[in-house]
Amino acid sequence: MSTTESPSLFNDLETLSTRQLLEGINSVDQTVPQVVARALPQIEALVEATVARLGAGGRLFYIGAGTSGRLGVLDASECPPTFGVPHGLVVGLIAGGDTAIRKAVENAEDDAEQAWRDLTAYDITDKDIVVGIAASGRTPYVIGGLQQARQHGLATGCIVCNADSQVAAVAEFPVEVPTGPEFVTGSTRLKAGTAQKLVLNMLTTATFIRLGRVKGNKMVDMQLSNAKLVDRGEKMLMDELGIGQDEAARLLQQYGSVRAALAARQ
Structure with missing residues (x-):
């Protein structure tokens, strides 16, 4: 058995x-x-x-x-x-x-x-x-x-x-x-x-x-499919770039993903 x-x-x-x-x-x-x-x-x-x-x-x-x-x-x-x-x-x-x-x-x-x-x-x-x-x-x-x-x-x-x-x-x-x-x-x-x-x-x-889908310890390629994930993405950008939430929100909206926003600013 x-x-x-x-x-x-x-x-x-x-x-x-x-x-x-x-x-x-x-x-x-x-x-x-x-x-x-x-x-x-x-x-x-x-x-x-x-x-x-x-x-x-x-x-x-x-x-x-x-x-x-x-x-x-x-x-x-x-x-x-x-x-x-x-x-x-x-x-x-x-x-x-x-x-x-x-x-x-x-x-x-x-x-x-x-x-x-x-x-x-x-x-x-x-x-x-x-x-x-x-x-x-x-x-x-x-x-x-x-x-x-x-x-x-x-x-x-x-x-x-x-x-x-x-x-x-x-x-x-x-x-x-x-x-x-x-x-x-x-x-x-x-x-x-x-x-x-x-x-x-x-x-x-x-x-x-x-395969490179995480940066540091963050899900930089996650889909921004709801308010919680958008908020998480903004916080990632704030932490990585030392910026405020308004700027993080603008970057996320402009580039569509955390990875793309980081690449544009670094």
Whole structure:
């Protein structure tokens, strides 16, 4: 049995008070960063491979099912507003299609051929990299997609939460974060999902810093899509250039981005 499916270390959950439930969940959650830390060498290798592919004009694709697929879609959707990269540079694909983001699609993850069909709809090439996300490490949708990707010369990676899994075996750059039994037996949206989210944060954040999308510690390429982000952009310019808010607002409006405004004044 996979460790993510092994019995919870807690019993009779329905008899516990709210405080006891929260303390139990919190106690097991604290183990997740330690597991991720042990996987840093694997994460480093995956980041380096991703930087190389994106730097050469390729794209990053995530494939996954259920919670894992939703996390990939989430990470992909946050890259354009955060780093100012084009939509389509990072793509999240989920078994069952976009409907499955909000509602489970029965048996979608069991089709080992569908992921490659989903990928080919994007005119995928050997410049791209495909990362499979699967807590169990045995999802047919992910296994099949990675196998086909490797056969067609693409770089492949994965994020799994069980050791020695089928998914890791077919990925060139596997990341294994074995999170162990869940608080509620088998509910991998809990610890496993948290671990996957942490790794995804690292993957795209480190990749786009390496590709020059952050200056100092600031998101100078972020999209100024709402009042909060415009205010953040103004503060960046005020800090970097030593100017007042009115001047920062004028520069931001004139040049359209923090990076462009800084380049014009420095």
